[in-house]
Amino acid sequence: MPVWGSGTSAGCGRRDAAAGPSGGMADASLRYFWEQGRVSRMDAAEVSWTHAANSRARLMEALTGGCQPASTPPEPEPKTLSPSPYSPRPNPGPCHMIEADVILRGCEPTEPVMAHPPDTDSDITLREWLEGVREHKKGIKLDFKSLEAVAPSLPLLTELLAEQKLPVWINADVLCGPGGRARPLEPAAFLSAQGGPVTVKGSWLTGGPRVCAGYSWEEVHRMEEVCESLPNPVTFPVRAALLAESFSQLSWLLQQSPRYTLTVWTGEKDDFALRDLLPYRQEFHLSRIYYDLPDPVRTQLGMASRHQSTDV
Template sequence: MTAPAGGPGSWSENILKYFLRNNQISTEDGAEIIWYHAANHKAQMNEAVRSTAHMIEADVFLPSDGSEHGQPIMAHPPETSSDNTLQEWLTEVMKTNKGIKLDFKSLAAVEPSMMLLEEVKRHLKCPVWINADILPGPNGSSKVVDAKPFIDIVTSFFPDVTFSLGWTTGWHREKVIEGYTWTMVKEMEYICSGLTQPITFPVRAALVRQSCSQLLWLLKKSNRYSLTIWTGKYDNYSVEDLLYIRDCFDKNQVFYDILEPQNHEFKQAIGIKVNL
C-alpha cells in the first residue's frame, strides 16, 4: 500500500484537484470519481479499501443503549448495531489515499466523531466530507439534523472541512414528485451563504431533471458549491436523466454516487472507462 499523498489543506481540497494531483483521474470531471457507498461493516470496509474507489462513504451512528461504551459505530438506521466502530474504520481507511465521506443521521454522533477525527488528523491526508440532511426536501419524511448545531460543532473542530449538506427526500413510484423547489434551494443558500468552506449538495437523481433551474441558481451563488447526485435503490430514473443532468451543469461541479447498473451504463455513455 502506498503512503497517503497530500499535505496541509487536503481535508478541504477539492476532490478533483486532489485526485488529479495524485494522478488518479485524468481531467477535472466529477464523473471520473468512483464511489464506494455504505462501507459500514468490516467486510464492506475492507472491500472498499481494496477497490478502485476514490471516495469511501459510510454512516456514523451513536447507540443510545450504552453499547460500544458510547463510541460511534458504523451503521445506517434502522440498523443500530455494527461489527465496526468509527475508530476501527478510520484506522483502516487512513492506510489508503482515498477520500472519505461520513454521513450523520443524528446530532448525537457528531461531537464524539469529531473528537476521534481530531485524534487522527495528522495522519489523515485525504479530502474529508461531512454529510447531513439539514432541510426537508421533496416528499421528505425522515427527521432532519438541526443545521446550526451540526455546522457549529463540525466547524469548531475543522473550520475548513468540506460540508455535504442535503435535504431529506422520499420516493414513491405512483406519485408525481415535483423536485427541489425555489423555497428549498433559497433556504439552503441562506444557511450556506455565511460559510466559507467548500459545500456539496447531495441531490436525488430522480428529482434533479425537474429541478435544474433551481439547482443551477444555487450553484451560481458560489464557486465553492457543487452537486453530488445519488440514487435510492428503487428509484425510477434513466441514464437519459443522468445525461440530461450532465448537459445542464459544468462537469467540474457535479459528482455521481449512483448505483449499478445505471452507473456503468452512464459511464459507458459518456466515454469514461469503468474498472469492474
C-alpha cells in the same frame, strides 16, 4: 443534505482545471484524486463510490475492491435506468470514496461506531474505521444519523487525519425536500459543530420512489440560507429522478458560490433517464457535479460528454 468535505492540492505539477461555463474552480476532492493519478481528467463523474461499509468485513471489501473502475466499457444505453447504488457490482476494482454511517453506541462504552439505525452497535468503532481507511488513501464520506454522534466524532477526524489531506465529507439530512416527512437534524446545530478542512454535505430528506415534483424554489433558497455563511466546500446531494424538474432551481443554487457542487444519487427503485443528467453536464464544468450512481451509468455520462473541454 449538504456535504462538507476536504481536499488537497499536493502540487504534483498538474495544471488546475479552470472555471467552466458557469464558473467555479475544480473541487478540491476531485483535485486530490487527479493529483494522485486516480482519475484521467477533471471530471467528477470518474469518481466511484462504495456504500454502507459499516462492519469490518464490509470495510475490508471496500478497501480491496467492491466497485467497478470508471474505465469499465459502457453498456448499451437503456431507455430508462433503474439503478440501485447498493446493488452488487461485478468486476471489483478500487473505489475512490468510501461511505459509512456513524451513530453513538447504544450501550457502554458510548462512543462513535459504524452502524445504520435501527442497529445500535457495530463490530468496528469510528476510530478503528478511520485508522483502516487512511492507510489506503481513500476518500471518506460519513453520514451522521444523530446530533449526539457529531461532537465526539469530529476530534477523531482531526487526530487521525490531520496529516493525510484526504477528501473528507460530512453528511446529514438537515432540511425536508420533495415528499420528505421524516424529521431532519437541526441544521444550525449540525453546521455549528463543523470545523477544519472538511466538505459539508447538506441533504434534503425526500420521499419514496413515486415522488415526481422537483426541488422547489423555496427548498433551494432555504438551503442556500443555511449554507451561505459556511467557509467549507459544500456539496448538495440531489436525487437523479428529480433533476429533470429542477434544472432552473439547482442551476441557480450552484451559481451562488464556487464552493458549491452537486452529488447526484438514486434511490433503489427510482427510474430516471440518462438524458435527464446531460443538461447539467453541458451547463456546468465537469468538476462541479459528482455522480454517486452505478458504474455503468457514470461511464455512459463520461462517454456522452467526451466532447466537453475539461481544461487539463
